[in-house]
Amino acid sequence: MRRGGSAQACESVEMSTLITNGWAGRRVVVNLHSREIDFEEIPHAHLRRWIGGRALNVLEIRQRTVPGLDAFNTDSPLCMAAGPLAGTLAPCSAALHLAARSPAAYPSTIAMAEIAGAAGPMLKLAGFDQIVILGESDKPVCLVVSDGTVEFRDASKYWGFDPASAAEAAKRESGKAVASVLSIGIAGENEVRFATVTADCSWPAEAPGLGAVMGARRLKAVVLAGSGPMRACHGPLLREKAKDVRHVFSRSEGIRALSRAGTLFPMDWIAGSGALAERNFNAFPAGKPGLGTEEYLSRFKGLGTGCWSCPVDCGRFTGGEELTSQGIFFGGLRFEAAMSVALRLGLGRWIDVLKVCHECMKLGMDPASFASLAAWLTDCYERGMIDARRTGRVMAWGDVESVLAMAAATARREGHGRFFGEGSLREAKRSTDSAERLLPHVAGFDWPALDPRVFKGLSLSFATAPHDAGPLTSLACPALPGFLRFSPGLGKISGRESWDAGFAASWDGKAGLLAHARLLACAAQMAGVCRLPAEAAFAVSARDLAEMLYAVTGEEFDADGLIAAAAAVMAAEWDMMVKEGLGLDVLRPPARFFAEPVPEGPFAGEVLREKDFAGARGEYIDAVGRARGRGGESGGGGSPAL
C-alpha cells in the first residue's frame, strides 16, 4: 500500500471530487502520541475481495497485533470502518463498525461493535473507508476528520464531561455544523473495562470496553464530518432496489414491531413467558407483568428516532412525566441493557430499571455488564462469601440507591470502584473458586439477561462467538414464543411451522438458525448496513445486499460469495480467539448451567447437557464452514484463504 505524507497536528489529503463506486479507496492511520497522520491507499482488489466495514477492521487488527498483546497497549489499534453502501440510498446504511482488542475479555481478544446514527456515512463522505488509531496522547484530545483532512483538537475543556455533553462540546469546537460525534464518558476516561463509546450523544456501541480503549489513549471524542459527494455506479438500479427493500420493510411484521417499540419489542413475551431467571440466575418468578413493552411505551413514551437512511426508527428516547420531572430524558435504551438490569438485579419496576440504565449511560459504561458485576457481588454478599469490606456497602437485591451509588463509584474508580472498574471476571478472580463459579460469563464477556438453560440458541450464540453475541443476536436466537410471526422466513430456515415456548428450550434447528443469522449480520456489516433488519427481522437477504453492492460499486457480487466472505471473516475472528487460548474448552456456557437445572416454573428441569451442546456447536461450525466453501476462489467477494 502506498503511504502518503505524514505531518504534525493537521494533515489533509487531496480529495477526489466524487466517490463513484462506494469506496473512498483510502484509510487514515493516526498516531496520537507522535501526532503523525498517514494516508494509505487501499488497493481496489483488496476492497473488492473484503468489501469493507467489519472485514477491514478484523484484517487490520489481525495484521497489527500479536497474540497476548494487552488491550491498553498503544500498539493495539482502534479501528473504525464503513462499508461501500454507507452514505448511499441503501436502507439502514448508517453503520460504522468499530473494533479493537477487548479490555473486558480475559484474556484480551477482539471486541467489535456497530455504531448507530450517521457515523458511517460521515466517514465515507469525509473521504475515508477506515480510520486506524494508534498511540496515546499526552493530553486529552479530540480527532476531527472532515472532507479529506484530519486534525487534533485539545479536549481538556470537556474531559470529565458525560458523553452527550462532550459530543456537543466537541462538535461546537470543531465548527462542523453537520457531523457525527463518537465520545466517551467518565468511565472511559478512567479505563473502566466495560466503558462504552457513545455516538451522537445517545447511542452506545453494544460492545463493552471500546470506551476504555479510547480513554486509555486520552481520546475523548472523534468528530466525523463529511459533505461528499458520492455517486452510485448504477444510480437508477440502486434507487429501484432501495425502494424494493423499503417496501419489504413496510410489510415485515418484524420491522413493524421494531418501529413500534424498538429493540424492546419482545419484553412482553419475556415478561410473561415464565422463562425469567432473576437475581444472578437464582430466582424464578412466574412472570413480571410490570416490565412489559406496553408499560414502557405508555409510561415512558419510547419516542422513536432513526439512523441515517433508516425507515425502521428503532432508536428509543425514554422520557415521560415520572422521569422528566427528575430531569431524566435519554436516548439509546436497548433490549439487552433493560433486560439485564431488570432481571440480573431483580428490579421489578420500570422506573428503577430506567434510572439505573440512564446513570450507567451517562457515566459512559455498559448497563448490562455493570448489572452482571453488581448482581454477582450481591449474590456473593447474600451467601456470605464476601462482606461489606469488599463491596463498600451493604448489598441487597432491589436496592436501587445502592446500585446507583455503586455505578458512580465504579465509573470514577473511587473507593471499591477501583476494583469494580476492572470488570466482573477480574473482580471475581480476587475471590474464592466457588464465588467465581457464580459469575456467568464466557471469557470475560458477561452473560446477558436470558437464561441459557431455557434459551438454547443464546447459549450457542455466546459460546461460539462471545464478541459477536450482542443484544441483536440474542433477539433472534432465543427463538422467543411468537417470534415466527415477526420473521416468517425463519420458519423455512428452522424447518418449523410454529414456534412455541417449547421450541425456545429445544436445540432443534438452532445451529442452522444461528449460523444463518450471524453470517447475514456479518455480510451486512461488511457492506455497511445495520445488522438489525437482516438478523433480527430477516427483512434483508444476502441477495438484497449483493444487488445493492453491485448497484453501488459496479462490481459483480452474488449472495453465496458474499456469505462466503462473511464466513472467512468470522473464521479469522475465531482464529484470533484460538491464538489467545480461547479454544473449545474455554468458549462454552458457564459450568453452573450444566450442573444446576432450572428449579421451578414451566421450564423446571431444563439444563444444558454436554452432549447436546457439543452436537449443536459442531453443527454450527459445519454450517459456517459449508458457507465458506460455497464462495469459490474469486466469485462474489469471497475468499477461502485469509
Next chain:
Amino acid sequence: MRSTVFVNADLCTGCKLCELVCADAHEGLTGPAFSRIRVESFPRVNAWFPVVCAHCAKPPCVAACPSRARSKDHGGLVAIDAESCIGCGQCVLACPLGAASMHPDDGFAIGCDLCSGSPACVEACASKALRFVPGVLGARGRRRNWALKNLARR
C-alpha cells in the same frame, strides 16, 4: 392554488432520507450539501426539524435577487433560472427560514422545485413528517388539527 411541502416536525425521526433522495433526484448523488431540503438536528433532545422552501406568497429571496434569477411563477412556485443566477448569495441571506442555499460545487443558487409536482422527499418519508398538499387543503388540515387539539382539552 399554491402547493408546498408541509413539515410536521413532531413526526420527524431524523433519518434524513429526505436529504438523500432529494440530492439523488436533483444531482444523481448523495451528500447533504446537495439537498434542497435540510434537516436541522438536535440529537440530545431527540428533536429534528426539516427545513424546505415554503414557496412564500411574498418571497424575500425573489425581492433580494439582483439578477432576477429567482421569480414567482404562475403556479406559485419560487423558480430559479440557473442561467441568470450570478451566485451572489443574497437569496440565502434574505430567506427567513434558511431554506435557500448555494450549490456546493458551482456556487449558484439551488432550491426546492417540488420535483415537478411529485416531491421525492415526501414519497420517501416513512414517518409522514413531510406531506405534499395544496395550500388551501394544508390550511384546512392545520385548522382541523388546531380545533381537535382544543377540543381535546374540554
